[in-house]
Amino acid sequence: MTSSPHFHILIEKIFSINVTAEELKSIPEPSLRRLPVYLQYLQNARETGKTEISTTLIARDLRLDPTQVRKDLAYTGIIGKPKIGYNIDILINSIEDYLNWNNLSDAFLAGAGNLGLALLGFEQFTKYGIKIVALFDNDGRKIDREVKGVPVLPVEKMASLAKRMHIHIGIITVPASSAQSVAEQMVAGGIKAIWNFAPKMLKLPEEIIVENAQFATSLAVLTRKLAESLKMVE
Amino acid sequence: MTSSPHFHILIEKIFSINVTAEELKSIPEPSLRRLPVYLQYLQNARETGKTEISTTLIARDLRLDPTQVRKDLAYTGIIGKPKIGYNIDILINSIEDYLNWNNLSDAFLAGAGNLGLALLGFEQFTKYGIKIVALFDNDGRKIDREVKGVPVLPVEKMASLAKRMHIHIGIITVPASSAQSVAEQMVAGGIKAIWNFAPKMLKLPEEIIVENAQFATSLAVLTRKLAESLKMVE
DNA sequence: AATATATTGTGAAATCCATCACAAAATATT
DNA sequence: AATATTTTGTGATGGATTTCACAATATATT
Missing domain, CATH: 3.40.50.720 (NAD(P)-binding Rossmann-like Domain)
Incomplete structure (x- = not known):
C-alpha cells in the first residue's frame, strides 16, 4: 500500500526511473556540503569494526542536530531501521553514489x-x-x-x-x-x-x-x- | 541629529567604545564567509586603477544580489555614497579591520x-x-x-x-x-x-x-x- | 536651477534551512 | 505476550538569510 514511507523511492528503483536534473538540484547546498563530512566520519567509524550507526550518535560526535543528519542522509535515498539506524557500508555507498564519487x-x-x-x-x-x-x-x-x-x-x-x-x-x-x-x-x-x-x-x-x-x-x-x-x- | 543612519556607529567611533563579543557574534556566518571573497575582488579591482566601486558592480561580477553585498559590507561599518559607491581603499581597510587581519x-x-x-x-x-x-x-x-x-x-x-x-x-x-x-x-x-x-x-x-x-x-x-x-x- | 539617474540604506516580505514534536516501527526487556 | 525503549521519518514550526520595494541622497544632465 501507499502507506510505506518509501513508496515513491521504491517505485523509482523498481522501474529504474532516472533521477532528473530537477531532482538532483533539490538538495540544499548546506546539506550537500555536509555529505563529505559524514562520509569521512563513517569511514573512520567503519574502521573501528562497527556495522550499524544511528543519526543520534553521528549528530553527537559531529555536534549537529540528529534530525538534520537524518534529513541530509535521506537525500541520498538511504533507508534506516528504527531502533537500529543505518548499515554503515550501505550508507557510505549511498553517499558516494549520490556524489557520483564511485565513477572516477x-x-x-x-x-x-x-x-x-x-x-x-x-x-x-x-x-x-x-x-x-x-x-x-x-x-x-x-x-x-x-x-x-x-x-x-x-x-x-x-x-x-x-x-x-x-x-x-x-x-x-x-x-x-x-x-x-x-x-x-x-x-x-x-x-x-x-x-x-x-x-x-x-x-x-x-x-x-x-x-x-x-x-x-x-x-x-x-x-x-x-x-x-x-x-x-x- | 539622530536622523543620520549611522548615528550609533559614529558615536562608537567618537568614544572608542569597544565592540563587545556579543556584537562580534552578530554577523551571519554566510556573510562572514563572503567577506574574504570581497576582499580579494577589491584588491584585484584596485590594481586596475579604480578608486570607487558600487555594490551593483561587485554583485554583477561575483554573481550575488546587490542588497546582499550592501548588507554584508555594512557589518564592517563602512559607509558609502549614493550614486558613487564606496572608496576601494577604505573599504578594503574596513574589511581587514573587521576580520582583525591587520593585526598579525x-x-x-x-x-x-x-x-x-x-x-x-x-x-x-x-x-x-x-x-x-x-x-x-x-x-x-x-x-x-x-x-x-x-x-x-x-x-x-x-x-x-x-x-x-x-x-x-x-x-x-x-x-x-x-x-x-x-x-x-x-x-x-x-x-x-x-x-x-x-x-x-x-x-x-x-x-x-x-x-x-x-x-x-x-x-x-x-x-x-x-x-x-x-x-x-x- | 530643475530634472534625470544611479546608488545607498533599510524595513518588510519571501524563501530557505534548522529544529521541534510526534506517530510508526523495530528491537529489547519483563 | 505485553511493555518499554530507541530510533526513523516527516509534517509543522521557528529562525535565519536573502530578496524585494522604496525613500533618501549625491551626482550628472538639460
Whole structure:
C-alpha cells in the first residue's frame, strides 16, 4: 500500500526511473556540503569494526542536530531501521553514489608546485571521484618528468589534449597571476568544471562551473571565532 | 541629529567604545564567509586603477544580489555614497579591520610536507592576519633546517614552545593518521584555535576552536553541479 | 536651477534551512 | 505476550538569510 514511507523511492528503483536534473538540484547546498563530512566520519567509524550507526550518535560526535543528519542522509535515498539506524557500508555507498564519487572522472591539474603536488599525493583523492591524469606546468625543469606516475607536460599542450581526451574537470594550482590565462586554456580545451585554488576570481563564460577552494574563507571564520573567545576571557 | 543612519556607529567611533563579543557574534556566518571573497575582488579591482566601486558592480561580477553585498559590507561599518559607491581603499581597510587581519597573529604549522610548504609559501598569507613562526615535523631530514626563513623543529618541542611563545593558532597539515595526536599536543601547548587540513575529524575539548579546511567539501559541490549539467545536456 | 539617474540604506516580505514534536516501527526487556 | 525503549521519518514550526520595494541622497544632465 501507499502507506510505506518509501513508496515513491521504491517505485523509482523498481522501474529504474532516472533521477532528473530537477531532482538532483533539490538538495540544499548546506546539506550537500555536509555529505563529505559524514562520509569521512563513517569511514573512520567503519574502521573501528562497527556495522550499524544511528543519526543520534553521528549528530553527537559531529555536534549537529540528529534530525538534520537524518534529513541530509535521506537525500541520498538511504533507508534506516528504527531502533537500529543505518548499515554503515550501505550508507557510505549511498553517499558516494549520490556524489557520483564511485565513477572516477579524469582531471587535469595545472601547476606542479607544492600545492599541486600536495593534491596529487593526497591518496584518498580517488575516493573523491577524481583521477588526475596529467600535470601541466611552465617550468622547463619539471616538464616531461613523471610525478607519482603522472606525466608533467607543458601548458601549451593542455587545451588540445583536453579535447582529445574529453576531460571535463580542471584543477588550478598556479599562482594568482597566471590563473586567468590557464583557466581560459582549460575552457578552450572543452573543460566544463574548474576547481580553483588560486586566490583570484576567474572571469569565465557563465556555463562553466567554478568552485573556488578559498583557504581564506575558513580562515576568516577561525580568526573571527578566536577574536570572540579572546574578548570573552579578558 | 539622530536622523543620520549611522548615528550609533559614529558615536562608537567618537568614544572608542569597544565592540563587545556579543556584537562580534552578530554577523551571519554566510556573510562572514563572503567577506574574504570581497576582499580579494577589491584588491584585484584596485590594481586596475579604480578608486570607487558600487555594490551593483561587485554583485554583477561575483554573481550575488546587490542588497546582499550592501548588507554584508555594512557589518564592517563602512559607509558609502549614493550614486558613487564606496572608496576601494577604505573599504578594503574596513574589511581587514573587521576580520582583525591587520593585526598579525603568530601561528605554528605542523607538517612540513607539500601542503605545509604550499601554505608557508603563500605570500599573501600575511595579508590574512597570520604569520607562521615555526614548522614542526617528525622527519629527521627536515628538522633543524630553515624553510623560507622559518625553522623546522621536532614535534616533541611544539607544546612547550607554544606555551613559552603564547601561540594561539595551530595549523595541521600532517597525514590523517597523526592529526589527532598533533592536535592534542597543540592543545597541551595552550593553542586555542586549530586550522585542520588533515582529512580527519578531530576530537578535542569543546572550548577549542576547530576549522576544518575540507577540500572534499568544495569538491562535492563541484562534482554535483557537473553531474547536473551533464544530465541536462543528454 | 530643475530634472534625470544611479546608488545607498533599510524595513518588510519571501524563501530557505534548522529544529521541534510526534506517530510508526523495530528491537529489547519483563 | 505485553511493555518499554530507541530510533526513523516527516509534517509543522521557528529562525535565519536573502530578496524585494522604496525613500533618501549625491551626482550628472538639460
